[in-house]
Amino acid sequence: MEITVQDLFKKMKKVPALKGLSMQFQDGLVHGIIGPEGAGKTTLMRHLMGLLKADQGRIQYFKDGVEQSFADVRRNLAYMPQTQSLYGELSIHEHLEFFKTLYGLEDSTYRERRQKLLAMTRLDRFEDRLASQLSGGMYKKLGLICSLLASPEVLFLDEPTNGVDPLSRRDFWKLLYEFREQENITILVTTSYMDEALKCEDVHLLFDGKTLLEGPPDKILRQEKCETFDEVFLRYDSSLEAQGEVL
Template identity: 70%
Template sequence: MPEISLSVQDVSKKLRQTQALKGLTMQFSPHQIHGIIGPEGAGKTTFLRHVMGLLKADSGKITFLEDDKEIPFAEIRESVAYMPQTQSLYPELSIHEHLEFFRTLYRVPMDVYQERRSKLLQMSRLEEFTDRLASQLSGGMYKKLGLICSLLSSPKILLLDEPTNGVDPLSRRDFWELLYDLRDQEEILILVTTSYMDEALKCQQVHLLFDGKTLLEGTPQEILQQRKCKTFDEVFLQYDSTAESV
């Protein structure tokens, strides 16, 4: 399988009167869970929409690489799955009906679908609830359903926008366990945005965003050691204090 990576160079974007991204630069290595960490308004969602091709940067460039060779976005578009912060599942459809709908949408061959469906339901622990309507699911189960629907197309890049926002701590833990299973079983590049600072420790690589700019990149342990902090809340407080004193 080819290795897919992502390079972001000096990307800027103004949305109406707000400068949402200010020279954003980041590198995303293949087969890893990358956490894009930042408070509300940091530019996380705007950035993911650029990666997905939903927004066009005013300046700068986002480059997709396959085995370190640049490839056009048009060639990889169908291999990118995006789970938005606000899910658009259908309350009157069951888990089974959602999977059937997305099978048709993605034009997944039946033999591939059957194998993929079984694997994803087992990974998400939803196999006993396939007849349950989306409107009857708990917050955590609803998020899992959104994730496995995104994964039916066997993407090479998975973009998750605040996937654990608004769910209880146990559901957050289960969702991250599902991401670990994906990392271990599939060759996929995962980008997760979150404003929960503790979730930075769950990622292999973290990218700290603040006010539309990249603050730091690296493993969680490297960043905490570099900033002489015990938590990522402390890291962001350092930058908050610096901004207020300017």
């Protein structure tokens, strides 16, 4: 599924959060929405999931080149929010049972998906462990498989590796590509970790509610003559400060 965002504006409590943002997400890729804290990443994600309504602009969803209504695509979207969304008093098994009921999955479909997802995340040995007793990396994996249980076509992940140790972050990204290959889904990941931009197939740089650049990460670095994405953002931030001084 392809997604096009055009001239999105949104004020949150009278403060501009998105300022004419436009982005293009191609089908079947792992997309990284990269930006510092407060850039507007979560606000964009909530618009894409239909949780917020823009003050201006539009979001279009295309399947096989044909535009789809949001009502038609909504059931094929899955969202893993940045904030904790699991229940500490429920085990891994109980979470999967809960989401089975929530998604209305048939028993045969559920059993197949459950077995596959637990094996891929290596959580199959910990089904009885409570969510409150999971490590940070295991907790994120549980959130991921709950999102994938209903076989979505597009997966939105809002800062999924935030607060996770480097080893678990590496494992999480490896899992995303395994899911992308086996599930044939489009994945959108927001992150403020600049090094994670290089783990994506396409990156979309977001700063102060606006799009800076889009494209393959290596191509952007060559184009900007920078070695890291930290340099790209620092250059842009410096140019804004210079403009402010001139004004």
